[in-house]
Amino acid sequence: MANYYQPEIETASYEQIRAWQNERLVKQVQHVWDNVPYYRQKMEEKGVTPADIQGVDDLHKLPFLCKDDLREAYPYGLMGKPLADCVRIQSTSGTTGRRVVAFYTQHDIDLWEDCCARAIVAAGGTKEDVVHVSYGYGLFTGGPGLNGGSHKVGCLTLPMSSGNTDRQLQFMTDLGSTILCCTPSYAAYLAETIHERGLKDQIKLKAGIFGAEAWSEDMRHDIEDSLGIKAYDIYGLTETSGPGVAFECEEQTGMHINEDHFIAEIIDPDTGEVLPEGSKGELVFTAITKEAFPLLRYRTRDICVLTRKKCSCGRTHIKMSKPMGRSDDMLIIRGVNVFPSQIETVLLQQGYTANYQIIVDRVNNSDTFEVMVEMNPDMFSDSLAKIADAEKELVGALKSMLGIAAKVKLVAPKSITRSEGKAVRVIDKRKI
Amino acid sequence: MIHQISVFLENRSGQLAEITHLLAENGIDIRAISIAETSDYGLARMIVNDAPKASAVLLEAGVILSMTPVCAVEVPDAPGGLAAFLQLLAEAEVDVEYMYSLFTHRAGRAYMVVRVSDETALTAHDIKLVGMDELGLK
Numbered sequence: 148m149a150n151y152y153q154p155e156i157e158t159a160s161y162e163q164i165r166a167w168q169n170e171r172l173v174k175q176v177q178h179v180w181d182n183v184p185y186y187r188q189k190m191e192e193k194g195v196t197p198a199d200i201q202g203v204d205d206l207h208k209l210p211f212l213c214k215d216d217l218r219e220a221y222p223y224g225l226m227g228k229p230l231a232d233c234v235r236i237q238s239t240s241g242t243t244g245r246r247v248v249a250f251y252t253q254h255d256i257d258l259w260e261d262c263c264a265r266a267i268v269a270a271g272g273t274k275e276d277v278v279h280v281s282y283g284y285g286l287f288t289g290g291p292g293l294n295g296g297s298h299k300v301g302c303l304t305l306p307m308s309s310g311n312t313d314r315q316l317q318f319m320t321d322l323g324s325t326i327l328c329c330t331p332s333y334a335a336y337l338a339e340t341i342h343e344r345g346l347k348d349q350i351k352l353k354a355g356i357f358g359a360e361a362w363s364e365d366m367r368h369d370i371e372d373s374l375g376i377k378a379y380d381i382y383g384l385t386e387t388s389g390p391g392v393a394f395e396c397e398e399q400t401g402m403h404i405n406e407d408h409f410i411a412e413i414i415d416p417d418t419g420e421v422l423p424e425g426s427k428g429e430l431v432f433t434a435i436t437k438e439a440f441p442l443l444r445y446r447t448r449d450i451c452v453l454t455r456k457k458c459s460c461g462r463t464h465i466k467m468s469k470p471m472g473r474s475d476d477m478l479i480i481r482g483v484n485v486f487p488s489q490i491e492t493v494l495l496q497q498g499y500t501a502n503y504q505i506i507v508d509r510v511n512n513s514d515t516f517e518v519m520v521e522m523n524p525d526m527f528s529d530s531l532a533k534i535a536d537a538e539k540e541l542v543g544a545l546k547s548m549l550g551i552a553a554k555v556k557l558v559a560p561k562s563i564t565r566s567e568g569k570a571v572r573v574i575d576k577r578k579i
Numbered sequence: 580m581i582h583q584i585s586v587f588l589e590n591r592s593g594q595l596a597e598i599t600h601l602l603a604e605n606g607i608d609i610r611a612i613s614i615a616e617t618s619d620y621g622l623a624r625m626i627v628n629d630a631p632k633a634s635a636v637l638l639e640a641g642v643i644l645s646m647t648p649v650c651a652v653e654v655p656d657a658p659g660g661l662a663a664f665l666q667l668l669a670e671a672e673v674d675v676e677y678m679y680s681l682f683t684h685r686a687g688r689a690y691m692v693v694r695v696s697d698e699t700a701l702t703a704h705d706i707k708l709v710g711m712d713e714l715g716l717k
């Protein structure tokens with residue numbers, strides 16, 4: 148039996164959703180035109196004025212925003228409200244380039260937390276639950292977002308933040324956490340540690356809400372089996388407020404986008420052309436209710452598919468697939484497109500952990516491609532020949548998935564830097 | 580048969596030093612050790628005085644290992660001792676997967692750790708197998 152946080156919105160008819168979007172988009176474009184000179188100039192360059200945007204059908208006329216725009220306009224250039232009206236900033240966890248800083252009014256925070264509350268309720272959360280938030284708190288949106296959503300639902304909220312695994316497990320067992328919110332790689336790490344310490348019987352988790360990094364279906368099943376929970380995906384970007392832009396329901400076949408706040412489009416990443424529903428392409432978001440950081444047509448770089456097929460949960464909002472890769476995470480190695488998620492799939496199928504690192508370099512004008520894989524106890528043998536056979540099998544499976552050969556390097560367990568935040572999956576040393 | 584512990588060594592300097600240090604800290608005596616390697620990783624096989632304790636200590640530290648039963652045989656500590664033993668194996672058509680020596684020596688006797696394709700063949704011949712007790716192992 149499905150539960151909703153805001154049933155009248157989450158199960159609204161398509162016509163109703165469209166009507167909200169039309170009205171809010173028109174208003175938002177005017178707001179941006181009046182208050183964000185940076186974007187107004189982009190519109191003028193394209194010869195578009197607010198009068199040209201009468202509804203969602205006109206959305207394609209608007210110019211795109213991308214990460215470079217955010218860097219260029221840093222820090223205040225894309226604000227839609229004066230600083231005096233803002234109550235919060237959050238920032239990206241990006242380690243390269245200039246940070247993205249996003250601003251929020253109290254109204255923006257409120258809507259963002261509503262979105263997170265919808266995700267928690269969709270994962271089975273009620274006021275009886277103990278929500279264990281192990282996303283980082285602070286500038287990163289993960290902790291504050293789920294924390295706020297959990298409050299709205301009325302759950303007992305444990306603001307654990309990331310790191311300090313001993314303390315995490317102590318609270319989890321002592322206070323009976325029922326819903327875990329963190330990155331999937333940290334969930335996998337916690338699951339492993341729980342097994343190592345024989346704590347499985349002492350945890351009461353029933354669900355997890357995992358996001359902020361790419362993870363595969365196989366990894367989902369691993370976490371679900373290991374912890375005996377249902378694992379739900381959640382999606383969001385700092386640029387579009389944070390987690391909760393889209394979330395999974397019990398059907399677990401994609402994430403419902405909160406369409407009363409965001410309009411989603413799929414475009415061809417090369418041409419910028421809008422693609423029909425069901426096409427694979429780059430996800431673009433237009434925030435139609437945000438005041439302080441009202442991004443229009445923001446290119447996420449995430450490659451995915453949108454579908455409006457009827458969902459068994461009763462929610463009517465369009466669903467996005469799990470991102471299949473990022474147009475900027477995609478590696479081109481010896482001319483072949485490689486997505487890290489493909490490597491993860493192979494590793495899990497072959498019985499390895501999903502903890503890996505890809506190292507790409509260029510030696511004598513030719514790409515080298517190495518995958519570091521953690522040896523696992525089941526694959527280990529007293530015989531070098533048997534280890535070599537397992538390694539050969541893995542190399543073969545990677546080659547058939549990727550179309551190019553990778554050199555596999557077996558390393559000791561837990562030796563690949565594992566995040567208590569985000570895992571470093573790719574090291575590209577090429578200077579091109 | 581005696582217990583042998585095999586540990587996975589990634590290709591990184593100092594790893595074996597860490598492992599042996601860990602064993603020393605826990606008062607574990609290494610009675611035999613042999614390293615096998617490829618260019619990318621290796622494997623250390625060890626006989627220790629207290630295998631259950633050693634494996635617990637290593638697992639706790641996150642080391643990947645496996646316990647394998649292997650044979651320990653006594654050979655004369657004199658020229659031709661080992662040759663005679665290997666000759667017997669050859670005649671019995673038993674293959675040696677690997678072999679290394681224990682540090683233990685006693686009045687003219689030396690001891691070898693050996694992994695063979697067919698252990699029953701050893702007892703059928705005039706080969707003296709030694710057990711854990713005899714070698715003072717747990």
Ligand SMILES: [Zn+2]
Nearest residue numbers: 396458460462
């Ligand atoms: Zn649904």
